Every structure is written in structure tokens, then in C-alpha cells.
Amino acid sequence: MTHEEILVKLRQKFGEVFTTSEFRDNRRIIVPAEHIYAVLEFLKEQCGFDMLAELGGADYLQYPNAQDRYGVWYVLVNTTTGIRLIVKTFANDPEPTLPSVFPLWKGADWMEREVYDMYGVIFDGHPDLRRILMPDEFTAFPLRKDYPMRGRGERHNFPVITRPES
Secondary structure (H helix, E strand, C coil): CCHHHHHHHHHHHHCCCCEEEEECCEEEEECCHHHHHHHHHHHHHHHCCCEEEEEEEEECCCCCCCCCCEEEEEEEECCCCCCEEEEEEEECCCCCEEECCCCCCCCHHHHHHHHHHHHCCEEECCCCCCCCCCCCCCCCCCCCCCCCCCCCCHHHHCCCCCCCCC
């Protein structure tokens, strides 16, 4: 199945609910947040995208012409054909929330936790959404564009970890 055939199947199922773009041979579809789970489920079950290769995020605060604050992308791979497809969606403050894709791809577990930990995007339905990189006591999201480059002086709140001398 080619990218064009996949787009035809998606349009037959969902209509014109999404837009497409291409850059440097990366095919992308941009899907509104309210349709993201259904589109991803369809791509997995009807188009053979059996692998979630990457799930990442970005903060578009102060980007020119940006209408949404947070972007989240899913890089899907059909391991039989080798076709890759990037599916992108957006979330906004005050509580940026998207449905968890953990039920579709178990590998989304830690990837969703990382996006949550760095940007504060909540993945509704995730079985264990908690910090994965930052300490539990950390209250901010360090990859947000409004987070100060030198932090907010949080270091004094955390215990010092010492290593035994060898």
C-alpha cells in the first residue's frame, strides 16, 4: 500500500478531517485532537502500521502564525512494507490533554511519559502517567518555552546524590 492509497482510505473513512504536508520525503498528516485516536487506530488496524517508532512533542509558544501551543507527533511504521507516516496533532493550555495510545502500541508507555514530563501534555487513559526524567518533586515542565533557561532555582529542593569513592 502506497502513501496515496493510505490517504484515499483515510478520506473514505474520515472525510476531510485532516490535512497533509510533505517535507524532505517525510509524509505527514495533521489531525485535530478530537480525531487523533480514531485515526491512529485506523492506521494500525486497517493500514498495517504496526510499530510506533517515535512519539515526541514541541512547544510552539511565540512561533509565527502558530495557532496551538503544543504539538505532538507519532511516527508510524508498517514493518511489512517499510512505509513511514508522521501523524501530528495539537493541544493547548490550561490543561493540554490528548488520548493515550498505549492501548494501541505498548511502546507508547515511556514516550508519553517523557512528553508529559517535559511539556506537561496529559495523556488521558495512560496506565502510569508520572515523571520519568525529572524528580517527582519537580513542579515545572522544563522544555516549555516559558521556562527560564537557567531554571527557577529548584536545585536546593532536591537531595544531593553522592557517589562512593572507588
